[in-house]
Amino acid sequence: MSSTSQKHKEFVAEPMGEKAVMALAGIGEVLGKRLEEKGFDKAYVVLGQFLVLKKDEDFFREWLKDTCGANAKQQFDCYSCLKEWCDSFL
Amino acid sequence: MNFSNKTDKEIAELLDQYMIKHGPVVGSTRKLYEKKLHEALESNEGKKSSPLKTIYQEEEEEIILTRSALRPSPKSELYTDWEARTTEMDHHSAYNRKQYSTEPTGHSFKYQEVLRDYKDESQPIRSSSATFRNVSHSKPSHVTAPVKPTTIKDSQDKRYIPIWLQFMVFILFAGFLYYVFTNMEVTPKNPFEHIN
Numbered sequence: 377m378s379s380t381s382q383k384h385k386e387f388v389a390e391p392m393g394e395k396a397v398m399a400l401a402g403i404g405e406v407l408g409k410r411l412e413e414k415g416f417d418k419a420y421v422v423l424g425q426f427l428v429l430k431k432d433e434d435f436f437r438e439w440l441k442d443t444c445g446a447n448a449k450q451q452f453d454c455y456s457c458l459k460e461w462c463d464s465f466l
Numbered sequence: 467m468n469f470s471n472k473t474d475k476e477i478a479e480l481l482d483q484y485m486i487k488h489g490p491v492v493g494s495t496r497k498l499y500e501k502k503l504h505e506a507l508e509s510n511e512g513k514k515s516s517p518l519k520t521i522y523q524e525e526e527e528e529i530i531l532t533r534s535a536l537r538p539s540p541k542s543e544l545y546t547d548w549e550a551r552t553t554e555m556d557h558h559s560a561y562n563r564k565q566y567s568t569e570p571t572g573h574s575f576k577y578q579e580v581l582r583d584y585k586d587e588s589q590p591i592r593s594s595s596a597t598f599r600n601v602s603h604s605k606p607s608h609v610t611a612p613v614k615p616t617t618i619k620d621s622q623d624k625r626y627i628p629i630w631l632q633f634m635v636f637i638l639f640a641g642f643l644y645y646v647f648t649n650m651e652v653t654p655k656n657p658f659e660h661i662n
Binding site: 425428429430432435438439442 | 487488489490492494495497498501
């Protein structure tokens with residue numbers, strides 16, 4: 377049984393390029409909208425934030441919670457998606 | 467304390483002071499780091515309580531830390547901790563209240579064990595059965611114990627069922643079982659009776 381979603385697999389399979397923020401695992405319509413309103417309109421901007429927080433899980437998850445109200449699972453999904461992407465492409 | 471009038475550099479220095487490892491303090495991270503500093507300040511203020519309380523909390527933390535390191539820790543260390551507390555114990559009539567633990571159940575077993583090892587006095591080792599019973603319910607949560615010392619104090623003062631009552635119930639139950647057992651007389655029948 378796979379523990380990562382289809383969205384996660386698709387995201388980490390290739391460079392993110394200009395993908396929308398809703399392409400990130402854990403980020404759906406609602407959260408995506410909120411992030412866009414705050415200026416994080418592309419996945420790479422969220423990546424930027426992730427990197428500036430030095431890829432720290434706690435900080436990134438807390439930031440995500442404060443910025444768009446993500447719950448624990450969504451935080452985790454987004455974090456692990458970005459982390460894996462970085463491991464492959466950064 | 468308001469951090470919004472501090473420069474990014476000052477925020478970074480404050481984070482270092484509080485031993486919070488962090489990234490660059492930029493526009494998007496500033497708010498998060500200010501929040502972390504607020505939390506750090508509040509947790510520091512929480513530790514500065516009244517002197518008596520502080521001593522009590524420190525003792526609790528000490529006991530919990532020594533308990534968590536019970537297995538590998540050297541005996542002498544435990545003995546000195548225990549000795550320091552025996553003088554206090556004399557003042558307390560109810561010994562069970564001095565069991566510093568998040569759960570009075572699982573922890574009391576280990577503490578009793580220490581007692582037996584180091585003291586052969588007439589301290590009542592209470593409800594040995596209860597302690598064995600309680601071990602099965604113990605959960606490892608000593609990691610969270612030092613963070614909230616005040617809640618430990620609250621939970622250990624209230625024993626929902628007093629220890630003597632538990633002991634009495636056990637004695638009654640054991641007595642009942644014994645009574646039933648002795649009354650079950652088996653009439654020795656010859657299993658090889660010849661069937662006419």
